[in-house]
Amino acid sequence: MIRVTLAALVTIYLLVFLAAVFLVWLSSEWNRRRRERKAFRFRLRCVICGFEFEDRTDALLPRCPRCGSLNERFKFERI
């Protein structure tokens, strides 16, 4: 049998526990981001007036419904 001290056992236990917590957090974070990406795939923010709108067409330069300016399709980022 492998002899381990109590301190080593506690350290191993803590490391395993922290790794498990980290993995759970990582997977939940990944799921959340994937959900968000899906939800915000068609979201756009007008660069001129800051209006957020949805555009489900595949137009290269969607037009802002508020000010009518053309917007580049960039990755939507939440503040």
Ligand SMILES: [Zn+2]
């Ligand atoms: Zn606009």
